Amino acid sequence: MRVRQIVELFLSKSKWVLFLTGLLQVTFVAMNVTFIAHNRIVPMLITGFMISLIWTINVKRIAIGGWMDRLTYANGVMIGTGLGYFISRYIDNLMT
Numbered sequence: 109m110r111v112r113q114i115v116e117l118f119l120s121k122s123k124w125v126l127f128l129t130g131l132l133q134v135t136f137v138a139m140n141v142t143f144i145a146h147n148r149i150v151p152m153l154i155t156g157f158m159i160s161l162i163w164t165i166n167v168k169r170i171a172i173g174g175w176m177d178r179l180t181y182a183n184g185v186m187i188g189t190g191l192g193y194f195i196s197r198y199i200d201n202l203m204t
Contacts, residue, residue: 123180126169130184131191133162138192139199146200 140155142148170181 123176126166126173126177126180127184129162129166129169130181131188132184133159133166134185134188135192135195136162138189139196142193142196142200148200148203151196151199151203 136155136158140152140159143152143155166181170178173181
């Protein structure tokens with residue numbers, strides 16, 4: 109991959125949208141797991157709803173995308189996992 113292609117990849121709006129929706133979806137997944145483990149019913153239900161809603165947006169993009177789309181999505185998911193963990197721990201601590 110040449111430098112110009114890499115720059116274009118980072119500036120691509122569609123790639124950023126894919127990255128951010130992956131990040132957002134898995135942020136809610138990680139939060140949902142924490143809330144289930146700590147018996148937080150209302151946050152569990154809200155995050156479960158958000159997971160499904162965001163999934164309906166993502167599924168078509170990933171199904172018809174190429175490898176760069178999949179890798180972009182996977183990177184968003186990776187960051188979203190950590191972000192969701194920290195957000196849910198913060199919320200859980202507020203509720204105790």
